[in-house]
Amino acid sequence: MRAIVQKEFGGPEVMQVAEVERPVPAGGELLVRVKAAGVNPVDVAVRAGAFPLLGEPPFTVGWDVSGVVEEAPAGGRFRVGDEVYGMPFFPRAAGAYAEYVAVPSRQLARKPVTLDHTQAAALPLAALTAWQGLVDAAEVGEGDRVLIHRAAGGVGHLAVQIAKARGAYVIALASEPKHAFLKEIGADEVIDYRTTDYTEAVQDVDVVFDSSSENTRALKVLKPGGTLVSIMEHWDRELAAAIEAAGRRFAGIFVEPDYASLEAIAALADEGLIRPHVAQAFPLAEVGKAHELVASGTVQGKVVLTTD
Template sequence: MRAIVQKEFGGPEVLQLTDVERPKPLSGEVLVRVRAAGVNPVDVAVRAGAFPLLGEPPFTVGWDISGVVEEAGPGARYRVGEEVYGMPFFPRSAGGYAEYVAAPSRQLARKPASLDHTQAAALPLAALTAWQGLVDLAKIGEGDRVLVHRAAGGVGHLAVQIAKARGAYVIGLAREPKHAFLRELGADEVIDYRTTDYTEAVEDVDIVFDSSSEGTRALEVLKPGGTLVTIMEHGNQELAAAVEAAGRRFAGVSVEPDYASLEAIAALVDEGRIRPYVAATFPLAEAGRAHELVGSGTVQGKVVLTIG
C-alpha cells in the first residue's frame, strides 16, 4: 500500500509517499480502507520533532481517519463494508496517512450517515477534544456561559457547536474576519481578541475552553466554582494548583479514543446540530502542502487528505 513516511524530523518536505506493507488486523481489530485522513496541528508538531510522541523516525503521522472496513478480525464490532471513522491509538502511532489502517474496532464508530468521508475525517481528534473537555470534564449544561478561545479553529469551531447543542450560551474569541462564520455556527457573542481585552469584556463565565495557553487569565472571567478546560496545559500542575486555590475547577484534556463519544457526536451531526468545516483538501501525495497550511496557524476549520 501507499503511505506517507518520514525518515527524519524536519519541514513538510520530509513527508514522502512510500510503498509499505499493508497491516493485518488482529482479534477485535478491523482493517480500514482509508478514504480520507484529517490533518491536525499535533501532526505538524510531531513531524517537526517539537512534540516527539512517536520517538525517532521513520514513522507515519496521522490519527484521524474515515473509511470502509476491508477485513474484520475475530470479535470485531464491525462487518466488512461498513463505513467507520475515528482516532485510533492516540497518542501512540496509528499511521493514519495511509491507504489502510488496522485498529481496534472499539476505537472506531460508524461514520455519520450525513457526511462524506472527507467531512467525517475532519471530526475525530478535534471533536473528541471538545467533547471530552466540555461534556465529560466540565459537565456542560443548559444555560451555562462558555468562553471558547480560538473559536474558529479546528477544535474551537466544534467546541462552539457542541456547547450550543448542550444548551449553552457561547462567547467566541476570534479575529474579526471570522465572526460571521462563528455566528453561523451559533455563537451568541463574538469578540476580536486583537482589539478587545476579553477579561474586561466578559464576566461570570461558567466554563472557559482554552486552546491557547492563557493560563491564569481565565480566572478573571470565571465564576467561583467555574471550570477552566485546557487542552494545551493539561499537565501543568502549577496552573492546576492556582486555579484550585482560586476556588475554580481545573480540567486538563488529554484526548483519547472513545467510540461512545464518537457515536454521540455522529448522532448530533446527523441531527444537523454539528457540522465540521473543511477549509481545504489535498491528495495523499501532497501531505507536505497540507502541513504547510495547518502550520500557518490561520486555518478556519480543518484540512483533510483525500485517499483513493
C-alpha cells in the same frame, strides 16, 4: 499500499509517498480502507520533532481516519463494508496517512451518515477534544455561559457547536474576519481578541475552554465554582493548584480514543447540530501542502487528506 513515510524530522518535504506492506489486523482489530485522513496541528509538531510522541523516525504520522471496513472478526461490532471513523491509538502511532490502517474495533464508531468521508475525517481528534473537555469534564448544560478561545480553529469551531447543542450561551474569541462564520455556526457573542481585552468585556462565565495557554487570566472571567478546561496545559500542576485555590475547577484534557463519544458526536452530526468545516482537502501526495497550511495558523476549520 501507499503511505506517507518520513525518515527524519524536518519540514514538510521530509514526508514522502512510499510503497509499504499493508497492515495485518491482530485479534479484535479491523482492517480499514482509509478514504480520508484529518490533518491536525499535533501532526505538524510530531513531523517537525517539536512534540516527539512517536520517538525517532521512520514513521507515518496522522490519527484521524474515515474509511470502509475491509476485514472484520466474525461476530464483532462491524462487518465488511461498514463505514467507520475514529482516532485510533492516540498518542501512539496510528499511521493514518496511508491507504489502510489496522485498528481496534472499539476505537472506531460508525461514520455519520449525513457526512462524506472527507467531512467525517475532520471530526475525530478535534471533536473528541472538545467533547471530553466540555461534556465529560465540565458537564456543560442548559444556560451555562461558555467562553471558547481560538473559536474558528479545528477544535474551536466544533467546541462552539457542541456547547450550543448542550444548550449553552457561547462567547467566541477570534479575529474579526472570522466573526460571520462563528455566528453562522451558533456563537451568541463574538469578541475580537486582537482589539478587545476579553477579561474586561466578559464576566460570570461558567466554563472557559482554553486552547491558547491563557493560564490564570481565566480567573478574571470565571464564576466561583467555574471550570477552566485547558487542552494545552494538561500537565501543569502549578496552574491546576492556582485555579483550585481560587475556588474554581481545573480540567486538563489530553484527548483519548473513545468510541462512545464518537457515537454521540455522530448522532449530533446526523441531527444537523454539528457540521465540520473543511477549509481544504488535498490528495495524499500533496501532504506537504496540507502541513504548510495547518502550520500557518490561519486555517478556519480543518484540513483533510484524501486517498482516492
